[in-house]
Amino acid sequence: MTAVGLDRIVLAQKRISSHIRRTPLSVSDTLSTHCDFPIHLKLESHQSTGSFKLRGATNAVLSFDSKAKKAGLVTASTGNHGRALAHAAQAEGVRAVICMSALVPDNKVEAVKALGAEVRIVGYSQDDAQEEVERLVREEGLNQIPAFDHADVIAGQGTIGLEIAEACPDAELVLVPLSGGGLAAGIAAAIKGRLPQVRVIGVSMERGAAMYESLRAGRPVTVEELQTLADSLGGGIGLQNRYTFAMCRDLLDDVVLLTEEEIAEGIRHAFTAEGEVVEGAGAVGIAALLAQKVDVRGPTVVVVSGCNIDEELHNSILSSGSNAVSAAGGRGR
């Protein structure tokens, strides 16, 4: 039995369903032809705030007692969780402080501010931002809602798995973008609970795949944080990881890694063939199919996790493929 099971995800679904969108599951004709099986896109890029993170954040905020809500909320975030938490907190009339590293793109910082949250820019890594969170918890009594390693957050993300199992019971494979593993752990717990025979495969970028390296090492390890087109997949899994490492280890059938070129191709395909604006992290499932990095044996669901990409970056990827990759994503820090 995993830390977050089906029961908890079903409860989360009841709690959040009137606060989030049930996102479309749409067949991709071109990918279906490419793979010889029906390929469905679960478009969490259509979720309010532009990513699935609203599900976990909303479940966590709604699960807080009134004392905790009064004290306010704090998190470290590469952007989408911060935005989601700001939205969820505003909906409940709760103060939210979002700590980010200086590597987070400007469009994400502005989006969080526009939702009424306080932003603190600290250091150059997710770990630096996390230290500030811990200081605010210690010294100012705020309550932390982490981006992935939290039972209510995982359960909230898992509601995507329930929707997939309902809408596509003949699925053979589900592809899930993988970073800290809240999304993959929640979806895998829901899918394996409802449809045990379905494979769930995580997809990360080669540049800084913390969960992949941790699974290989058999324990949480740190990896160097590198700039990547899949910026929402950056950051570590936490050396004190409580939930997502064990859940990903026990529930995922495999993890595959992608180059920056392959991710760019996924973003281009999403726009030109599917008419969808998708950020790098959101495009990795599509990219894995295009690059034939996974063995497709039946109907497949691809979780398209978010749409929050800088417009200029998106344009440059569309117009000048490999040049955009080396200009925007090829440089480490």
Ligand SMILES: *Cc1c(COP(=O)(O)O)cnc(C)c1O
């Ligand atoms: C956060 C995020 C992910 C990864 O989710 P984890 O729970 O950290 O694995 C994937 N895609 C997008 C768009 C995200 O914002």
